[in-house]
Each structure stands twice: as structure tokens, then as C-alpha cells.
Amino acid sequence: MSNRIPMTPEGYARLQEELRRLKTEERPAIIKAIAEARAHGDLSENAEYHAARERQSFIEGRVRELEDKLARAEVIDARRFAGEEKIMFGATVRLVDEDTDEEVTYRIVGPEEADIAQGLISVQSPVARALLGRRAGDRVEVQTPRGVRHFEIIEVLYV
Numbered sequence: 001m002s003n004r005i006p007m008t009p010e011g012y013a014r015l016q017e018e019l020r021r022l023k024t025e026e027r028p029a030i031i032k033a034i035a036e037a038r039a040h041g042d043l044s045e046n047a048e049y050h051a052a053r054e055r056q057s058f059i060e061g062r063v064r065e066l067e068d069k070l071a072r073a074e075v076i077d078a079r080r081f082a083g084e085e086k087i088m089f090g091a092t093v094r095l096v097d098e099d100t101d102e103e104v105t106y107r108i109v110g111p112e113e114a115d116i117a118q119g120l121i122s123v124q125s126p127v128a129r130a131l132l133g134r135r136a137g138d139r140v141e142v143q144t145p146r147g148v149r150h151f152e153i154i155e156v157l158y159v
Helices: 009-039 047-072 126-131
Strands: 005-007 073-075 092-097 103-109 120-122 139-144 147-157
Touching: 005 009, 009 047, 009 073, 047 073, 103 126, 120 126, 126 139, 126 147
Parallel strands: 005 073, 103 120
Antiparallel strands: 092 103, 092 147, 139 147
16 A cells, blocks of 8 residues: 555645644744743642643644655645546545435545545545445445445536
8 A cells, every 4th residue: 555645735735734833833832831831840740831741742743743644645636637427536426325315415535634524535435435436327335334325426526
């Protein structure tokens, strides 16, 4: 498996913004908080100091994680597939659940961007894997944690 991480331009920009915020806002603020807590004396019983150090550790870990993900990102702009009938990474897909007649819309994104509440599903998810390569009008069967589901693909968009 490649160690590249597929990502939409929007997902890449979100990670870049989080990294910028951590480096330019959070990191300086926590360094200041640690200095202030140190000024209060005995560090062994200084809860503010220990909380600030814990937060600093979290921030530094997240900075390293974001830098790694951004370095390995393979940004794929789905708009370049406009007019494509087959479902690929970045597609927005309208489906109807044949068991409930419920219509759902999903966008297939990278694993770092997935947010089911926003209709963003990971390219690695069972639903996305079942959809890849299919077209509008196709029917798919998907093994999900809630059991087998049947969908009909209504529309495929690249926006």
C-alpha cells in the first residue's frame, strides 16, 4: 500500500489552517502559560504548570502528525473529472437506500476528511469501496456494520 494520503483540496486546506493556527497561536500561548506557571514557584504541586505542559505535549504531537499528513498528501481535485460517469475519488454521489427508500448524498474523500454527519465518507469505507467504478443507475450491495444494505446510484457529480 502506498503511503500517500488521498485528499481533496478543501481537506488539505483545512489541515494547513489547523497547522498554521497551532504554530502561530496555540504554541506561543502555551509557552507563555508555562512561563507564567513557572513563575508561581514550586512546580511539583503546580497544577497549572502540569496542565500547560500536557497541552504543550498534545500540540507538539498534533503539529508533527499534521506535518506528516501534509507531506504525504496526494491532493486530488475532483473537478478535473467533471463529466465522468464512473464514480472515483472526490465524487458526490446521490443514492437511494432500496430497503428504506431514503435518499442519501455522500462525497468520497480521504480518510483524514471523513465526517459522516457532513456526508463525507472515506474512500476506504465499505460504502465508498462498493461505489468506486460504478455509474448512475447501478445497484450496489454493501456490507456495513449494521448489516447488508442495498443502494441504487441516482446521480454522480464532480463539483
